[in-house]
Amino acid sequence: MCTVASPPVHSCSNCGHLLARPDIAIPTSPLPHLLDGNQYAEGSQISVIHDAITLPLLLISTLDDEISRQETALTELRRKRDGIESYVKVHRGLLAPFRWIPEDIMLEIFMHFKDEWGNKARFSVKHGPLAITGVCQRWRNIALRTPSLWSSIPVAIDSYH
Incomplete structure (x- = not known):
């Protein structure tokens, strides 16, 4: 399988974990000529297609898990940010000229x-x-x-x- 170029790699500032998963790339089709028209797969091409989608289905599951973890982390970061923003707002009020x-x-x-x-x-x-x-x-x-x-x-x- 050939792969397409990946976007820049970002890592966690705390642990260094790679966030964009550079180890996972979007695959290219083993039968690109079938994608551009109304041709159908024949014989051995069917097993090639089955083989071609097996790993990507696992990768989708892996990426879904990673997205879920990162969304959880993002939710926690937003909660902390909101708390700190509230803290600043309350303390700024202490400086009000009134x-x-x-x-x-x-x-x-x-x-x-x-x-x-x-x-x-x-x-x-x-x-x-x-x-x-x-x-x-x-x-x-x-x-x-x-x-x-x-x-x-x-x-x-x-x-x-």
């Missing part, structure tokens, strides 16, 4: 929104001081320690007929 704003300035910012909150028709977790308490622990603590944020809470009373 974390450095002093508490008294944060309180001043909260108080600027107080008038707008009073215009809401109903008390809601989406508006007012309750919304602040759901952002983070620091904002919650600031809001809960500031009675003036809670001094007016809108209450809507529905009329019943």
Whole structure:
């Protein structure tokens, strides 16, 4: 059997295992003249074809096993990458400029929104001081320690007929 050129060989950076299997090549047909037309195989050609596909069928199975191993390794690498990316994202958050704003300035910012909150028709977790308490622990603590944020809470009373 003749073989076609293989792509560059890549190996595992940890163990050196060859990933692209340079030892396995795509075979060439022992009967190429039968592939180009509607000719059929005769007599001894049939056994040649059977012999020609026996090893490639085993190679397909071998490659399927190798693909499965490499997909498992790739899945693990992606899981680790996602974990590290999450780690970086969380730690980048620690550097956010908003974390450095002093508490008294944060309180001043909260108080600027107080008038707008009073215009809401109903008390809601989406508006007012309750919304602040759901952002983070620091904002919650600031809001809960500031009675003036809670001094007016809108209450809507529905009329019943």
